[in-house]
Amino acid sequence: MALIEVRNLVKKFDDKAVLKGINIDLHQGNSKVLMGTSGCGKSTLLRCLNLLIQPTSGQIIFKGEDITRPGVDVRKVREDIGFVFQHFALYRHLTVEENVTLGLRKIKKMKSKEAVEKASHELNRVGMFEHRNKYPAQLSGGQKQRAAIVRALAMDPAVLFLDEPTSALDPQMSREVVTVINKLFLDNITMFCVTHDAFLAKYISDSIVFMDDGVIVAEDIAERLFYESVDPRIKQFFLSVIDHR
């Protein structure tokens, strides 16, 4: 059974359908990257999957439970889904360590000492321990994104969602973050990542899902999708993003 099963997912904003019947599965230990042109519905899909956006119709089965049904415990669902944002979204009044421990203390109900130990362990994993007492304003973009990844991972989520994790970074900082996410990929962390970054996609994915105009057009491993696809939309897209790099 898949960790996440999406069936005929539709999302409309007023009359405009952004997702037009999405079907996709994500298995435990699997990493999928979602690519496609801007406005094709990638980020909307990601936000629907953890109910930040309420889908119009369709089903999302997460760990065997339909989370689109009324009365679902949204907090419990979100607790189990780590989310990393394009612009980091660190709480800027808190230090790196406090950013990581806040959820552990308030949501996981961990004692402060235990939360700090957990945070220190996770920060060490991505080389951020020495920056634990800094505030977001004192960090570089790459450091902010690594801290944001740690904040999500520390909650021990069943799956990690990443929404364009490198697109707000310059190439050097982007490499820094790709290295960290690649490490997670090699550790078999279940991930679902939205990106335009072909380099990131290649190094962190078991398969790449290509979306266009609210529908999934193809799903395949990176090399085949990048270089062998005959679909003109896919060819055009990868030609531009790969050439761009």
Add this chain to the structure above:
Amino acid sequence: MDPFINDLVAYWPQILTGLQRTLMLMVIISVSGIAGGVCVFYLKLVKNKTLRKWTEAYISFFIGTPLLVHLFLMYYGLPQLGIRLSAFTVAVIGFTLNVSAYNARYLTTAYNGLDKSELEAAHAQGFTHFETFHLIILPQVMRLSVPSLTNQVIQNLKDTSVAFLIQYHDFFAQMQEIAATNFHFFKAYMTATLVYLTLVSVVVLVARRMERSIALPGFET
């Protein structure tokens, strides 16, 4: 000795009581005004649209109408409806309603400058609306609003002087009495001015110290 100084010495106990009343009113309305402002600000962020509209109407009403009118309405108007409140109660309620509206406006302005992705991140982490408010939003908007809130405290101190118009015997009321009794208008009001200036200076010093103590990187205001 100058007859005015003689008057000051003679009226010293009343002046001191008046000063205590002024400071007590200022402290009470500053604390209740901040607490009220936070509550009104919270209501501005709730999901219920109707409640948000009523909250905005409250803010607009109290910012858009004079404080003195509210005080007169409660002190001189309500008795005609059979409701009698002491001058102190009217001052506390009237000022609190007014100051809460202003403070809510300052907090809302600070909120508008927040990075909303932090709020999305908080919801994505599983925080409820209220947890997001008190753990993420409030600590940030309070920091960003410190200059406006401390200016409001200074304003509160100065505004307490209008309470003498509803028979609240504060410091200014005592000085007014000295002035009217022996016609030392210039000296009495000059003394009152200097005392207010001294008190405001103390508030400013405390406020700046507080601003420095809660300053964080990225929160330069």
